[in-house]
Amino acid sequence: MTAPPSPARLLAAVLIVSAAMLLVELVFPAVLLFLPERRGVTTIIAVAMLGLGWGGLISYLVSRGPGVRAWMDASLLAFGLSIPLAFFAAVALPWRPALILALALPFAAASAFLSQAFVLARSGRVYFANLLGSGLGALSVFWLLPRLGEENCLLLATALAGLGAALGANPLSRARKGGALLALAAIGLVLVNFQTDAINLVRLLPGSRVPPARQDDALSYGFRILKEPGTRLLASARSLVARVDAVWAPDYDISRRFFPNGLEDIQNPEARREYAEALGGPVKLYFLDHLWSQVAPAAKLFARMPPYPILHHPSVLIIGPGGGVDIAKAASNSARRIVAVEINPGVVELMQGPLREMSGNVYGQAEIAVMDGRTYVKLSRESFDLIHLAFADLYVPFLHSDIFLENYLYTLEAFDDYFDHLNENGIIAVHKWVKSASWNRDLFRIASTARAMLQAQGVADPARHLFMAGGEGRPDQYYGYLLIKKSPFTAAEVQTLEATVAPPFQVFQSPFRQIAGNPFSEMIRAPNLDQYLAAQTFDISPTTDDRPFFYLFDRGRILHRAEFQLFLAVLIPLGLLPLLFLAGSSRLAFRPSFWSGGLFFCLIAAGYMFLQTTAIQRWNLFLGSPILSLAVVVTSFLLFASLGSLVSERLGRAGRGFLLLVPLVILAYHLRLGPFLERALVPSLSARIGITIALLAPLCFALGFPFPLGMEWVKGRLGNSAAALMFAINGFGSALAVALFTRLAPVAGLHALHLAAAVLYALAALVGLGLSRGKRPADRLGVNVQSFSCRRETPPRPG
Numbered sequence: 001m002t003a004p005p006s007p008a009r010l011l012a013a014v015l016i017v018s019a020a021m022l023l024v025e026l027v028f029p030a031v032l033l034f035l036p037e038r039r040g041v042t043t044i045i046a047v048a049m050l051g052l053g054w055g056g057l058i059s060y061l062v063s064r065g066p067g068v069r070a071w072m073d074a075s076l077l078a079f080g081l082s083i084p085l086a087f088f089a090a091v092a093l094p095w096r097p098a099l100i101l102a103l104a105l106p107f108a109a110a111s112a113f114l115s116q117a118f119v120l121a122r123s124g125r126v127y128f129a130n131l132l133g134s135g136l137g138a139l140s141v142f143w144l145l146p147r148l149g150e151e152n153c154l155l156l157a158t159a160l161a162g163l164g165a166a167l168g169a170n171p172l173s174r175a176r177k178g179g180a181l182l183a184l185a186a187i188g189l190v191l192v193n194f195q196t197d198a199i200n201l202v203r204l205l206p207g208s209r210v211p212p213a214r215q216d217d218a219l220s221y222g223f224r225i226l227k228e229p230g231t232r233l234l235a236s237a238r239s240l241v242a243r244v245d246a247v248w249a250p251d252y253d254i255s256r257r258f259f260p261n262g263l264e265d266i267q268n269p270e271a272r273r274e275y276a277e278a279l280g281g282p283v284k285l286y287f288l289d290h291l292w293s294q295v296a297p298a299a300k301l302f303a304r305m306p307p308y309p310i311l312h313h314p315s316v317l318i319i320g321p322g323g324g325v326d327i328a329k330a331a332s333n334s335a336r337r338i339v340a341v342e343i344n345p346g347v348v349e350l351m352q353g354p355l356r357e358m359s360g361n362v363y364g365q366a367e368i369a370v371m372d373g374r375t376y377v378k379l380s381r382e383s384f385d386l387i388h389l390a391f392a393d394l395y396v397p398f399l400h401s402d403i404f405l406e407n408y409l410y411t412l413e414a415f416d417d418y419f420d421h422l423n424e425n426g427i428i429a430v431h432k433w434v435k436s437a438s439w440n441r442d443l444f445r446i447a448s449t450a451r452a453m454l455q456a457q458g459v460a461d462p463a464r465h466l467f468m469a470g471g472e473g474r475p476d477q478y479y480g481y482l483l484i485k486k487s488p489f490t491a492a493e494v495q496t497l498e499a500t501v502a503p504p505f506q507v508f509q510s511p512f513r514q515i516a517g518n519p520f521s522e523m524i525r526a527p528n529l530d531q532y533l534a535a536q537t538f539d540i541s542p543t544t545d546d547r548p549f550f551y552l553f554d555r556g557r558i559l560h561r562a563e564f565q566l567f568l569a570v571l572i573p574l575g576l577l578p579l580l581f582l583a584g585s586s587r588l589a590f591r592p593s594f595w596s597g598g599l600f601f602c603l604i605a606a607g608y609m610f611l612q613t614t615a616i617q618r619w620n621l622f623l624g625s626p627i628l629s630l631a632v633v634v635t636s637f638l639l640f641a642s643l644g645s646l647v648s649e650r651l652g653r654a655g656r657g658f659l660l661l662v663p664l665v666i667l668a669y670h671l672r673l674g675p676f677l678e679r680a681l682v683p684s685l686s687a688r689i690g691i692t693i694a695l696l697a698p699l700c701f702a703l704g705f706p707f708p709l710g711m712e713w714v715k716g717r718l719g720n721s722a723a724a725l726m727f728a729i730n731g732f733g734s735a736l737a738v739a740l741f742t743r744l745a746p747v748a749g750l751h752a753l754h755l756a757a758a759v760l761y762a763l764a765a766l767v768g769l770g771l772s773r774g775k776r777p778a779d780r781l782g783v784n785v786q787s788f789s790c791r792r793e794t795p796p797r798p799g
Contacts, residue, residue, distance in 0.1 A: 018133030077178050391433060
């Protein structure tokens, strides 16, 4: 049999492969979000975990026969080759099962190698290299993606995978030479792409990828409008928040997206002029390849639409300035101070860089802050005359969560924060374009939140503080705005506001009169808000920071239930049944230790996923960005857990105490974290990052113990080859946890899932304590572990 790689080369290959795998896992959602279907953001995480499970099954299957080293070499090379394959499959294939399989290939190939490493070497060392490489890979994404883009990052991941094959494969094998060639080719493509920009998603996607339902609005896709004559790509900015492309498209009349006949449908002359100036610029911003914002064509734009007619030289806070149109409107109304808070650094980079001249340096008229609007408000001690949320939709997926669900800008606590930062006669203004029916569910939820907030603030008559107007443009396009005033509206103010509303717009809610037949007015004036909301077809009740799922209106969660059923339809026949078949054919299924080991790894997989997901969410507002939270939390989890794994190897059975420590630490965080973060919120971002790392370090260090300890106990009871099956079970358990999160979080809330993680780790500790008892038996499963191992094995006992 071919000799295994040396321990040092094996662990180095594990580190490199793990770094490449995390790079792929974090970058691929940005690729999938760019696609017209905008699907697969959560699926990529579940697919990655399923791929890890499938790789473990393959590893166990081949470990029971000859040619293990050849399979390891092949899996290393397959990992590198499958990364560009998955990328081009995403570009070429609609969202079908073939694409899902293509996305799973890199993770299955990497897992086949990694799980075999656990068979061959001490679990603590392998897990240390695995987590350290993953942490370094995660950390590199946040530096590489803004500078290189998604396409080049995936090429670098391919190069890393090739390097891993060159390092870990048999020196005489084709896989080693192929890995080296692959690494050189990938780096060469990166260098060429810097000069040519040929491998660019916006250029690669064919025009035929426009969904049939959107053919009448095809130019709202960046890849499609660039195929029109007279258009060109001016500049792009990438970040993990979202890619933004600036497109020169002077002939694209955006107004017809909203009104059937364009600006002719607007009867109020001042409103028509305002829309003409705001929508008439030649430069459009495409956010994840979807039309998102117009770039202000001048430093000042005419604006007499509400709330400006009743404001005089206001101090203005704009959350989500985008292309600067709202800054230009505030400037034209002689705002004495303008603060604009933009969460996407790429937008600021474009507006202050290549688009500076074209926009009349509109961003130069405001104080620009790059962070989450909520965090800015919580940090600020100032008050404003106007807090403006103009189409402020956070289309950023949280890890293991879902796209278009979470938004902390519109929660009940958020409106409390805004209200507390208003001057005596200040106004919160929320504007939204939304493609939906039933009187615009987004605005309904915003209005119900506003009323609930006012009631919580002790306002006796919330209707006196609320003014709403809007209208229906195209058959599926609704526009509306809500004004929330800290003091009651005066009769003169209401008269001024209503005078600005002319067809196609109408008043939805007026402070001094109920508008018959209008559901907004009915809801705001309903005697009992809770009863009114419970009677509605859709769930439009206020969201909270614990349940920030603003875009989830389906009471029956039909879509989530269908997706979960589809996930189970894939997991059971392609994951669980093959797992049971392999365990049964090798007679492992008849050993109690197999079931207790499998349960242990399922529990810690679910506990880890729930804990990491809720930690990302809970640190979001503290750090001021979901992406910064993702970077700091994920990297801390991986790096500090890697240290715990390294220490666990030295402790042996004495490390069992850490199994009990983990749930206790999680419980302590659950009880005290929220109040502590409120007190520790300081202006310095560096200080907040330092506080986060310091708080996470003890917890994450303890999280590094259960996996390697459990793996060694299973190998001691069932033989080394069983490690591959446990690795597969952990992958399948992680995939199930990802799918469960999107179903449970909207119902139970984030705090409940954080507590559930403590319960899962506590149950795992009880199972693990039982698993750790007893002596190591012989490996009776027909695997000659002594002949292919990186460490000294206990010889099998007879019988």
